[in-house]
Amino acid sequence: MNDARINLLGLPLDKLQAFFLEIGEKPFRAQQVLKWMHHAGVDRFEDMTNLSKSLREKLAEIAEVRPPEVVSQLDSEDGTRKWAIRVDGGGLVETVFIPDGQRGTLCVSSQVGCSLDCSFCSTGKQGFQRDLSAAEIIGQVWLAMKSFDAFQSGKGRKVTNVVMMGMGEPLLNFDNVVDAMELMMEDLAYGISKRRVTLSTSGVVPMLDRLAEVSEVSLAVSLHAPNDELRNELVPINRKYPIDVLLKSARNYIDRQTDKKRVVTIEYTLIAGVNDQPEHARELVELLRDFPCKINLIPFNTFAQSDYERPSGNAVSRFWQVLVDAGFIVTVRTTRGDDIDAACGQLVGQVVDRTRRSERHRARQAEKEQEEQVIRWG
Ligand code: SAH
Ligand code: SF4
Numbered sequence: 482m483n484d485a486r487i488n489l490l491g492l493p494l495d496k497l498q499a500f501f502l503e504i505g506e507k508p509f510r511a512q513q514v515l516k517w518m519h520h521a522g523v524d525r526f527e528d529m530t531n532l533s534k535s536l537r538e539k540l541a542e543i544a545e546v547r548p549p550e551v552v553s554q555l556d557s558e559d560g561t562r563k564w565a566i567r568v569d570g571g572g573l574v575e576t577v578f579i580p581d582g583q584r585g586t587l588c589v590s591s592q593v594g595c596s597l598d599c600s601f602c603s604t605g606k607q608g609f610q611r612d613l614s615a616a617e618i619i620g621q622v623w624l625a626m627k628s629f630d631a632f633q634s635g636k637g638r639k640v641t642n643v644v645m646m647g648m649g650e651p652l653l654n655f656d657n658v659v660d661a662m663e664l665m666m667e668d669l670a671y672g673i674s675k676r677r678v679t680l681s682t683s684g685v686v687p688m689l690d691r692l693a694e695v696s697e698v699s700l701a702v703s704l705h706a707p708n709d710e711l712r713n714e715l716v717p718i719n720r721k722y723p724i725d726v727l728l729k730s731a732r733n734y735i736d737r738q739t740d741k742k743r744v745v746t747i748e749y750t751l752i753a754g755v756n757d758q759p760e761h762a763r764e765l766v767e768l769l770r771d772f773p774c775k776i777n778l779i780p781f782n783t784f785a786q787s788d789y790e791r792p793s794g795n796a797v798s799r800f801w802q803v804l805v806d807a808g809f810i811v812t813v814r815t816t817r818g819d820d821i822d823a824a825c826g827q828l829v830g831q832v833v834d835r836t837r838r839s840e841r842h843r844a845r846q847a848e849k850e851q852e853e854q855v856i857r858w859g
Contacts, residue, residue: 486545490518490623491616493663504543506536512669518546519670522623522632548620549574554628561818564624568593568617572610574648576621577823578629578640586642589621591658592649597683599716601705601752603784604648612654618661621647622671642677646701651680652688662698675699676740681748686722686730693734701746701777702731706756707764715756728772735773744773751797752781753790762803775810782816 492500497511513531517523524546526537549566552573556562562578572593579586595602596609622640629637643665645651651658658680664670665678681701682689689700704724706712712719719727731745747769751757769776778801781791792800797813804811817823 486543488547488614488616489514489544490524490546490548491614491619491657491660491664493615493660494667494669496660500544504539510536515667515669519619519623519664519667520633522627524548547616548623548627549617551624551628555821555823557818557821557823559817559820561821561823562625562628563818563821563823564621564628566590566617566621566624568613570611574613574617575823576625576647577818578625578638579817580638584641585638586644587622587625587640588644588647589618589661590647590649591618591645591651591654595649596653597650597716597718599683599703599705601715601750601781601787601789603786606784606786612657613649615657615660615664618657619664619670622665626671640671641673642679643673644679644681644701646679646681650683650685652682652685652692655688655691659692659695662696666698676743679746683716684718684722684727686726689727689730689734693730693737697738697740699743699746700731700734701748702727703748703750705748705750707761707768711756711761715752724768728768732772744775747772747774747776748779749776750779750781751792751800753792753796755789757792757796757800759799759803762800766804766807766809769809770807775812776804777812777814779814780816782819 487500489497489500494511494515497515498508501508501510510532514529517529523529526532526540526544526546529537532540549568551564552567553565554562560580564576566574566576568574574590574593576590577588579588590613592612593610594607595604598605622643625640626632626637629639631637631639643662645658645662662678662680665673666675675697676699679699679701680692680696681703683703703716704712705715709719709723712724735743735745749756749765765776778797780797781789783789783791801811801813
């Protein structure tokens with residue numbers, strides 16, 4: 482592989498047009514090549530038959546269409562599919578596809594590891610290695626479509642929604658994430674509506690303010706605590722950008738949207754005995770009383786290096802009830818893909834011992850059945 486070649490997979494329309502101009506070609510070539518890459522799933526210039534032979538040869542010399550390398554693919558009993566992807570330099574990241582009726586949500590990673598070290602997150606525990614390139618980010622959508630044979634044939638399962646909720650803090654890899662999200666929404670690429678592309682952040686406020694100027698994707702804020710004292714402990718970046726500053730920035734984000742009906746999704750990971758008590762729920766009600774949001778409760782997913790525990794179904798249900806009684810729209814995230822370590826916060830980019838995994842899965846199944854009796858899942 483010639484490292485000097487530019488990977489066209491990660492270039493949004495304007496940058497691809499600039500590339501063609503630079504090599505002395507007409508900018509409309511960008512439209513053609515975008516469609517080949519992202520509509521047809523073609524990664525060889527020789528197959529791009531509406532380009533002249535000489536242009537195809539020229540492109541093959543200076544450019545490439547290179548999706549990330551898949552090192553493993555696991556299928557869960559519930560239809561969730563997870564890929565481990567090796568990126569240049571040796572790091573591993575994970576991508577998860579979660580089918581739900583007609584909907585197919587892809588959970589995409591933005592960094593190898595994460596520097597923000599939230600106390601309940603396995604990605605945080607592994608530290609930060611590097612940012613993913615735009616090609617590596619959009620490449621995750623590309624390879625999911627490919628794996629389901631959904632390009633062109635239109636027969637396979639499609640990615641209808643994308644959530645930037647895999648490994649990493651997307652706002653700390655701003656430019657590449659913005660380019661990749663542009664491609665997700667671009668009609669000549671994946672054409673997913675801005676409402677169905679969601680960026681989740683733990684609260685990098687200056688970058689969120691910048692995002693408000695350039696993007697209209699849906700916003701999820703990882704709150705996890707109703708006061709600064711507790712949030713400082715769970716989400717260390719809160720010491721820099723406390724809750725009131727974060728909520729102000731999030732409100733500004735949606736106020737700037739052209740579509741005035743939008744709300745922020747507040748994510749709240751429930752950890753047994755830490756932030757899952759009724760008084761926390763009541764404090765959350767006060768905090769969010771006038772804030773345009775819906776709330777997504779995520780029962781903590783366990784992983785090896787953590788002492789935290791998942792709350793009981795009853796505790797989740799109690800917490801949920803307080804919020805619902807106060808008039809909030811609240812969903813509880815169903816755990817998906819737990820048998821393949823694909824649930825939120827379990828993405829670590831390593832191949833996990835299968836025996837341990839299946840033992841844990843059996844235990845989780847029993848737990849889950851119990852929970853489902855008491856909770857109306859969102
Ligand atoms: N860095 C971004 C996006 C990736 S994390 C963010 O923090 O928002 C995606 C979601 O999974 C976040 O809401 C995060 O708090 C949650 N999460 C992380 N670890 C978890 C765990 N062990 N159990 C449940 N949810 C977890
Ligand atoms: Fe990073 Fe998000 Fe994990 Fe926090 S929860 S360590 S911001 S990936």
